[in-house]
Amino acid sequence: MPTPSSRYLRTAFIVGLFVILCIGGFTYKHISELSQTSKVVKDNYSLRSELELIISNLKDAEIGHRGFLLTYDSLFLTPYKESLQKVNHNLSKLDTLIVPNGEQVEKLKELKNDIKKRFNNFDKSFSLANDDMVLTQDLLFLLHEGEIRMDRIRKDITEMLDLEQRLLTHNQEINEEKIGLTPLLFYGLLIVTLVILLLAYFKMTKDLKALKENNIELEIFEKLTKQSEIVSNTSTWVWYIEENEFEFSDNLYRLVGEEPQSFEPTLENFYKYVHEEDINHLGQQINLMMREEELPFTTYRVVHKDGTIRHLRAYSKLLDDTDGDKKMFGVTIDVTNEVENYRIIEQRNQELERTNKELSAFNYVASHDLQEPLRKIQTFMSRLETKEKDHISESGQLYIQRMKSASARMRMLIEDLLQYSRTNTSEKEYLKTNMNMLLEHAKMELLDSIEEKQAKIICDDLPTMEVISFQIQQLFINLISNSLKYSKEGVPPIIEITHQEVLSKDVEEIKESLYKFHHKITFKDNGIGFEQAYAEKIFLLFNRLHGKSEYSGTGIGLAICKKIVENHKGVIMAEGKPNVGATFIIYLPFLK
Template sequence: MKFTRIFRFSNILKLTLAIAIIAIGYLTTMFYFQMRELETSVKAIANSNNIQFELEQISTQINKNESALRSFIITKDSLFLKDRFLDKREFDLRMSKLQELSLKSPESRLEIDSLAIKLNQRFAIFNAILTAASINNYDVNTLKNNLLRSNILSDNLQSYLNAVISRQQHLVNTQHKLHSKRISESSYTAVGLAITCLLIFGLAYSKMKNDIIKVKKANDDLKFLNETFNNAEKIASFGHWKVNLDTKVYTLSDNFYRLLGREPQSFEASLETITELIHPDDREAAIRAHMESLIDLKPTSITCRYVLDNGEIKYLKSVGSFRRNTKGQLVKIGVNSDITQQFLDTKKLSENNQKLVEINAELESFNSIVSHDMQEPLRKIQMFISRLEANEMENMTEQGKDYFNKIRFSANRMQNLMVDLVNYARAVKGDRTFVKTDLNVLMKVVVEELSLSIDEKNATVKVDDLPTIEGIPFQIQQLFVNLISNSIKYSRINVDPEILVRNEKIAENTFFDNKLIDPKSYYKIVVSDNGIGFRQEYAENIFMLFRRLETDKNYSGTGLGLAICKKIAENHNGFILAYGKQQIGAEFHVYLPKESTV
């Protein structure tokens, strides 16, 4: 849920930033064009002011020329013309400047052109009057007519100048209003741009702060992870290393140095400084394997001995593989683990295994002796007992007959004991080939094998529908032979044995050795009887070797039958439990895997 909120906040932040950036782009573009318009309007205002100024200057100069000309006509004093009268060249210069200014104001160009024509006409009259007035005997009427025309033209020219100046003033006023409007618009745009920039700054600050917090947390986590990893290296007795194939730089972890009996970073890591610590007998092979891996880039797994400064020899296993770092450089990364104790344990285990092989050979020899050599003289003893019983029994005293019965009982018990020992040895070291085994078919063989005992005790054996399992057939057969024969053997006096073999559903929350038994993985086969039973506190003891709970001479047994059953169940990765009540009966619950797990 927290991750979803962070993800949504991140998306909203990104969307807001994108919108803000678009808004800044739009406002910046708008502000740019507004500034261009303001610049244009300023230039237009300045141009109009310049035109107006030049027009006013021309108007003033024309008035001065007129005044100077009239003063000259009245006084005939040329001083009036010397300082006050401007010739046409100066007016032409001003007109040229006006025409240049009018290029930036198309609406004023025609007016300036018209003004130039009127000025030319005006100067033509000026020149005519000046020429006429300069002659001593000038024609008064002609001079009057020219002065009259001059007045008319002056009035017209002044009116025209006033009109042009008025229009320029109006144009300046219009430009001022437009300029003020543009300044106002650009101010709003600047404020919007500033607010948007502040928004982006705020968002960027928030994102940066969030990122800094994340980076700090990541750094703290990384620091904690490094500390944990370093502690793990110490605890697990391993160290890591790496070599950069591009820079040829070797790097060792602190615990790698400790594995070599050195202080962390006590020497410069290099191929030479590391390999000189390898046992001389292992050094060449280790260097060759490492160098070949740098060529073919194949992972390596090398075990070799290292000689420490104190003479101690450590067995280190080095495993390495290749990766590329964030810069794209190829790096070989490896882990060296201390397997000295493991190596010594393996060596000791190998020695123990050799001893076990020898012991097994002795046991095999013993088993052979029990199953063949010892049974041969026992069979002869039993044969002579049979002959004595047939031929000499009548000649014996009562005490002799008692001794004879004890000898026969002991011989039979010894034979049963040797048979059970052989069966137990077969269960411990027998064939482990698992095959599909139909328990229904197998139980028919078991009942047939025990038919004499069943008939002798008038026993009833009922077998429900049983499953098919993966097992070792002869061992499973031996298991049920022992369980059923056990029920027949320990039946109550004057009570016919009733034995039931059934497949029962495993109850929920069934545990064995603190492990939950999964009903989907196990079958539960129950063998129950109505015999003498046993006290429940002895349920574990009855599976021990040579442990018999019944010492009554009416019940014979070697104490190996149920131990064999337990061993067979364990061979199948199963187990067996016993439940009993005295003089009521016993139940044996056999749990066998549905599929072989051995």
């Protein structure tokens, strides 16, 4: 692609060439016009000369005519005849000197006619002359008529000379005007040419300075590029397709364990360093590159002289330069660390999978092996209380009640831990689900508590969302249960559930989210509330704001809620005010 400087220089060259052509054209035109004007002036002088010669020749003819009439000597007829020939010759020259379709043409016709009549008059007078040289009346008349004809000829010639003088004066004025304008025109064109040359010179000087600065920057960039290749374990190479030649950067030699430019950059020499198990695969990819003119990401191994094995990854793409030459630009990266890290990740994934299996086994143990002894303890305490009640002292019965309460709390704790564990380890299958249906199932799950508390639940219509169904249902159960548990004594709980779609950028807590839109679901109650200072602590595992004797629970329910929302890439927040109520706000992302 042409640069602005090259376009400017090209424009300056074209303009300069155009000015030179204009100067040449104007010069040729003015020289032609000057030549034409000079020719007109010369013709004008020639015409005047011919007219004057006609007068002179006619006078010679009259002298011969009169001498013959007086002497009747044929010797006088010789100058007469010569004058006749000369006059005819003069008239022929006048035909060539006078411009056609001009005013002089008509006057020349009149002159020719008068001259013709004058010579006719001469001829008639010769025929009337007698031998005794007596002048007759007719001859005197012809002589008188001849004088009149001669005056008319002089008048015609005088008019033609006057007209030629005017034309000569006009042509001289035009000639002088053109001669005066020509230096000014040439001088102006010369100034324009010099200005263009000066501008081109300053532009070239400026471009040379910029080119020098660019060369310095390129040298710095080249050094930085070489250094960055060393630091980042990358290298570059170029395949010149037309010449089928390669060019390797210095660091590509280092990646195969050699010094820069230590061998000729050819495929055959490079294959010597490729692992024997990867040569066929790399060769196939190179052949594909030569056919398709593009090399996809290809990973292979190279072996250094000391036996060290390094993993390299290559990629290339075709680029056309401004000259139309095809070049393949490639990048080769040392990905040994990446491959090793991937293997470590694979190992850790396997370890994580084993851990998950162990957690599943723990869930089974907790749900069966741990709860089975607890059920037996509760069964024996129930039998002891029923059958041996009369034989147990009051303090013993108090101990039994405390044991029953502790075992019940232990059962609840085990179940909550199981629930929290399932939230972490269960399969995360997201399905389009009607949220209203999940809410109804949660309400049915808590139907006894709702009726006992005489609670009122007001809910907006919820959308269909892609969620893990059982987890969202558990979320609804925990939040409604929390509102029922911490309701005011003697005041029927009112739980308001609302929904709206929001832009992520409009909400401070989610403005950095990768999703543009979020569902906002709010649970608001009129319970005992809490201090806002505890808004984050209530989501911690085993965290309780109230004593065991005031409100039952394990401190796991809201932690489960937070975990479920995080599983859905969302955010949950709490707002509270003592004796006014609590509000839980959930943001769940979605694509629109």
